[in-house]
Amino acid sequence: MKLRIKFAKHGAMKFIGHLDMMRFFQKAVRRAGIDIRYSEGFSPHQIMSFAAPLGVGVESDGEYMDIEVCSMTSAGEIKEALNGVMVEGVEILSVTVLPDNARNAMAxxxxxxxxxxxxxxxxxxxxxxxxxxxxxxxxxxxxxxxxxxxxxxxxxxxxxxxxxxxxxxxxxxxxxxxxxxxxxxxxxxxxxxxxxxxxxxxxxxxxxxxxxxxxxxxxxxxxxxxxxxxxxxx
Amino acid sequence: MDDDILMRIEKPARYIGNEVNSVMKDKEHVAVRFAMCFPDVYEIGMSHLGIQILYGMLNEWNDVWCERVYSPWVDLDRLMREKHIPLFALESQEPVRDMDFLGITIQYEMCYTNILQILDLAQIPLSAKERGEDVPIVIGGGPCCYNPEPIAEFFDLFYIGEGETQYRPLLDWYVENHAAGGTRHDFLRGAAKIPGIYVPQFYEECYREDGTVSGRKKRYEELPDRIRKELVTDMTEAYYPLKPVVPFIKVTQDRVVLEIQRGCIRGCRFCQAGQLYRPVRERGVEKLKQYAAALLANTGHEEISLSSLSSSDYSDLNGLLDFLIDDCGRRKINISLPSLRIDAFSLDVMSKVQDVKKSSLTFAPEAGSQRLRDVINKGLTEEVILKGASLAFAGGWTRVKLYFMLGLPTETEEDIRGIGELSNKIAAAFFETVPKEKRVNGRVQIVVSTSFFIPKPFTPFQWAPMCTREAFLDKAYLTRQGITAQLNQKSIKYNWHEADVSVLEGVFARGDRRVSQVIRRAYEKGCLFDSWSEYFHNDVWLSCFAECGLDIGFYTTRERAEDEIFPWDFIDCGVTKPFLLREWKKAQAGEVSPNCREQCQGCGASRFGTGICPGGAQEA
Missing domain, CATH: 3.30.70 (Alpha-Beta Plaits)
Structure with a gap:
């Protein structure tokens, strides 16, 4: 199942660059215990893609990433679980289930x-x-x-x-x-x-x-x- | 800090704090504020387990707030000096100068000028004697404090040994003294009575005419003559941080670190850690399983690494690895296994947890010949290495790393030639083991690295002369010649360390109190980040030695008499000087010593009554 996650990034977090934000969310997904889908192969990675890189020093109320999960109870619970493992300055604003044929966030x-x-x-x-x-x-x-x-x-x-x-x-x-x-x-x-x-x-x-x-x-x-x-x- | 400054420097994320599991407290509701510092750049400092342990432990206490500090990189350093910005702690972003304590962990000698940078940027006087009531108490800890004299001037006190045991009594005394209106001096005098605490300004080092140490004078009768290291007697019940701070940026050790044991049974004669952390003490395997699960859940790391000096010696390694392979496999977590002996068992485990095609295997023979390996008591034989390598090649590995030291006591040209010969035999083992049609890319890659041997305090080699820079470079040249003369030389790549920095490290390792003036002068002349080759200025260091009238050779190449008093003799690390001398003589005779599990060698660590010692092995 594909999910679109919208988040805000404020305060000191504006100094965390795009690649480090991706790493931050990979770890956050594990901390939140989300049943994310992994790619196949010897070194599997999480199916996760980000919309548009944000420059260092810029805050945001409209950041997006898409993930794929194998199972979940509801989008609301995903949002709550993620917000439970965030740091100050990052907030999950919404989690939406995407139609299967939706283009990914970046595209x-x-x-x-x-x-x-x-x-x-x-x-x-x-x-x-x-x-x-x-x-x-x-x-x-x-x-x-x-x-x-x-x-x-x-x-x-x-x-x-x-x-x-x-x-x-x-x-x-x-x-x-x-x-x-x-x-x-x-x-x-x-x-x-x-x-x-x-x-x-x-x-x-x-x-x-x-x-x-x-x-x-x-x-x-x-x-x-x-x-x-x-x-x-x- | 100002956004404007953060936008002007590399990796501002080094300085903003706010990481997952970092601890915020209300400063109005704590009695003690503690800045814990690793004097190197963030990515290195954040990879250090010791700080995570102390940070977690201190913050468990409601009356203490421990924050972190790392060396500002050269770009921020310049701006801080230009704009007179005082060094700040990451969590509160408030000046270190306003804290009660500044604790600095000292893991390697080449960070000494960085210690002065920290003090200087924090606006704390460099010399402990120049400090007033309004600046933090500066504490040193870590392995380099087993010879604290070269940096004694810069510290109010040193904590000798493992940090888990005496911080509570030390901080309680601080609060008590403060409440009673006591001075800094009162605090230090009281602290000197706490086990493991050394207050250098209360002692004076005295010298003979030949420059060697004649003895020590103490300022107050009640001060201890010897400082015994502190250690954890029950590893299983000891504090362990289950919520380590998770950095935003990629750091050197970007994974969960599970410390399975402390100490090492092996007794390699060049190895300081092997002596300092005796006796070997294991953490119970059931506890480790719980910790592994909790650490992964609390950090979200995708990799876990076992930490110890020699993981293969952990008694229930099988049980632990079975659990990890199963648990981590389900969670898509990688397991990294450093310091494993290469044998059928470890290769089997590694093939389950690592990508064989990508990973390389590491052997540390340390010396090129069996004779010299016996001198250093490295119980690794050529037969074992070749067998391990053949097994690995059969299992699909094609990359092998080999570590050697040059300049070991008694080393001859023949020993050095042995490095090339052994590397060649390993390459030959590949071609014998793997049939042509199965060779990936048709070849094997062997990377040989040599470092220069530096005698360290509290090792059997503390008496040994160190080589000169020129001798080191000759040895590296000979090593390279030895390798290029081999049949399989195309499969062997050779790297060697710089010699200048090794010589300096040799001075610091066995230096005395007089060396501190050189360190101070070098810092004042701009030396900083000396462990980073691009910032190491050997010419400046040489001029500082000359200006201070100190001879490098006195500390490095000089042969020390058996009865010489060393600057570090007043520290009791458990292992006795007579034991080390016995080992030094056995080394010169090329005799090996059995490990702690085989037969006790009576090193002295059994007096701690813990770990492998009581009942684990017989007293010799």
Missing amino acids: SVAAASYRLRMKEGGFPVEDLADRLAAFYAQPSIPYTKETKKGPQQTDLKPGIRALRAEEDGSVSMLVNAGSSGNIKPAAVWEAFCDYAGCDIPLSACLLTRLETYTETAGEDGSRLTALSDVGAAE
């Missing part, structure tokens, strides 16, 4: 939403909402990415689905994620700071991923759905 990811706010006070930028809007209205948003092969010019614009200032003083954005082209919110912010001529390092901000989405085709075009809405909550 499903299309976009992710983020919120950026200053750790203390509001952004020291005048007319933030207008300037963000003007920045986003540009036909293209050039950004120089540092890669192993050296600096590389890219255009962020096609990957940004929404960008605006919220009434509470934070900045929200919805960007492409997953294999179809991943946009880092840090890159968007850096490009904006360059554009607006301000110097607000990301380390002075708190960046939170709010939700991870998949794209489903409908009659009126494609639309975004939270990964947790794919299955049927039990």
Whole structure:
């Protein structure tokens, strides 16, 4: 049986990288006594896959992983068992049973939403909402990415689905994620700071991923759905 | 710590605490705050069982909160100095300086400058004599404390022996002294009366004109002349941490560690642990089964490892392994079995729990010839090695690791050539055992590693001269030549250690109190993480010895007289000096000694009245 697990990651846990989070959950599943399915072969491993890696230093309310179990009583009990073995800063938000034919979490990811706010006070930028809007209205948003092969010019614009200032003083954005082209919110912010001529390092901000989405085709075009809405909550 | 700093350094997870099974307490409701430190990087320190034992035990006590501290890596070290950030404990993220105790476990000599880094970053004066009432009591523990003199200046007290026994009385005395308004000095004077506790500043080391130790003076009449090591008399009932801290990042020992016994019956003459932890004491097998199940459930680790100096000597190894293979098989848990003798039984077990194709087998002949193996009392014969290797090759293994030491007492060129010859015979055994069509990739891989022999206190070789750097390198060269001369040389790979760091380790191992000035000076000149070759600066160390007027050869290559007083003689580790001298003479005559189970050699450890000693073997 396939399960989709949604979790939040806050506080000091934002410094635990993606691979270490995977190791953390492998151990947590054993501590919780979940009857997880193992692969065949001499060194069997748990059937577990994560949706979209989260950068170190970023918090999240919308992280996902899929696991397969051989048996269970209910999704609710899995959630409770896992929450019983978590550390401070990681919370299981929901456990959903997936239809057997569901695509795995990683293959499903299309976009992710983020919120950026200053750790203390509001952004020291005048007319933030207008300037963000003007920045986003540009036909293209050039950004120089540092890669192993050296600096590389890219255009962020096609990957940004929404960008605006919220009434509470934070900045929200919805960007492409997953294999179809991943946009880092840090890159968007850096490009904006360059554009607006301000110097607000990301380390002075708190960046939170709010939700991870998949794209489903409908009659009126494609639309975004939270990964947790794919299955049927039990 | 500040997010900004954590984002600027490698592996911030080393410093945030919050791991599974780490212990948080309300600091307002504890009487004693204890910072327990392993003076090396997190991944190494978190792999150490001793700290997990003490951490668990201290935190079981309601009035004590024990937290952990590791050496900040060079990147954070630089930032902490730049920004004057005091060293903090992982759990509370509060300064170590505000704790009551800072306990430092000292597992190898090459961490000595890291001890000074810890004190310095914690803003604690380096020298115990310079410390006021407002800084923690600094305690040293672990095997290097069996010769504490080279680092005596930096510690308020040393705890000699196994930590399970005297921490409660020590902390009770601390609370009592504090409540009565006693000073730091009052505490130390009282602590010196507790068994196993050594307060170095109350003693003075005296020297003869030739530089050797003439004796010791003590400051107060009531102080003990000798400090006897502490040890656990009932291993089965002793505290064991069933909820060890589980790190987020991958560490060196990323598995459940089940300590099945302490001590070793073998009596290899170069081995310090084999003498220090006598007598051998086993943990009951039923207890171990319970512990294994609880540890796996509480940590979620996917691997369990048995820990001991020689697992094959555990009396009910069969029973334990049968249980583990069955229980772990169901849970998809791997079992790792270090320090097993290679024979039909162990190969059978290993083939059940390991991927034969991936794993390699390890033999530690330690010396290349039978003559030299007799000198060091390593009861492993060529016949046994070749038989074990043939069995292993027949069972599908194709990789063998061999460990040797160079520079052992009485070693000749012939002994060194024996290393290549033995390796060649093992390779030949593969080609004889495995028919051509069954050879995986058609070959066998033999990896030979040599380390340089360093005489250690409380071993029969504590009198032995150590080689010079040049002699070591010549021996490594000869070893390599010996290997390349072999018919099967293409199947043999050879690695050797650096010589410079071995020489320095030799000084620290048998050093006296004067050596501490060199350590301090080297630290002040920037030496740190000396056990990491990329941070080891031999030239700086050499200049520090010269500036302090100390001769390296005095501590390493000098032949010691039988009646010389050693800096560590005031410590009583159970094993007596006359026994060690007997063994030293037998070594020089090439005579072997039977192990503890075969016949008691009267080493002195029987006075503890526990383990294998009473009724287990006859007194010689």
